[in-house]
Amino acid sequence: MEKKDIKSFTFEQLQQEVAAMGEKAFRAGQLYQWMHQKLAGGFDEMTNLSQGFRQRLKEQYAYTHLEMVDRMISGIDQTEKYLFRLEDGNVIESVLMRYHHGNSVCISSQAGCRMGCRFCASTLGGLTRNLKPSEMLDQVYRIQQISGQRVSNLVVMGTGEPLDNYDNLIRFLRILTDEKGLNISQRNITVSTCGLVENIRRLAQEGLQITLALSLHASSQEKRRELMPIANKYGLSDVLEACRYYFAKTGRRITFEYSLVGGVNDTVEDAKALAELLGDINCHVNLIPVNPIKERDYVQSDKSAITAFKNKLEKYRINVTIRREMGRDINGACGQLRKSYMDAEERKQMV
């Protein structure tokens, strides 16, 4: 039988496990602190637990500890890209970005992705599997340890669709924001989704103060469908209705992500249609000049088109920023580090 994954338990769940082992209640607190605050690499480091208890923990539970296989540091802006190997050999990628307001980590929520967005590298090989809460947590923990930098912000914008791994995502968020753990502020967390309507509504009801980022990328249902197959399942008006509901429930302003693709969705007419679409929603628009991937022939918009798009939105009094490209020298598009690693491994096996 597969061992239970001890780092994926919330504090309440861990208390039950410890009680079931016949240990005193305060041991759960010690164990939780070792895992989620002191970021221990394994049971052996937990020196205030008895040898016997540690031994039984080892026998009964698996301890997630990601192995770093690559780390690249940008010479331009200190952005760091990490490649981690999971216990079953899968690899995932995470990023550390340094801003003046603090350090932000971008994590993956799945190994691969099944959403199929046309311009995205992470989805090319399909979905391999969901990440466990402990595997999402350990991306933050390992980066904090290896870089020596305190992490204060988190974006779930790496490989995967977080709302397609809903229960694990929620458990991850609860542990990461727990004051007995790293205690990262919920307000400093952003979860990005391609728009799974039911789960946006569920998320709105969790009582979390996190920011929802919605990948919009088009101002009409037809155009959105061309870029994002998921739009065949959820229509644009339903997605926006779910966003309004999220704001009504949480009071958190929505971020709309809009990847500008040259000649596809980047004209001033597109901008006007977008402004009219978002008219009454309390939101912020984040424009992302598309990162071209070699498997598709999408190109970035001209600088002048990007500026004109932004100006048009501002005319309509929409809050808008252009996403600053970070770590230009150490990556291509998001998900490409993992992909190039997997392609290289595959080539090795063919030899």
Ligand code: SAH
């Ligand atoms: N599954 C989530 C997280 C994906 S990554 C989602 O869809 O939101 C975060 C953002 O980067 C999304 O808005 C995604 O559409 C965008 N993105 C992915 N590949 C990109 C690329 N090559 N260029 C620009 N933006 C991209």
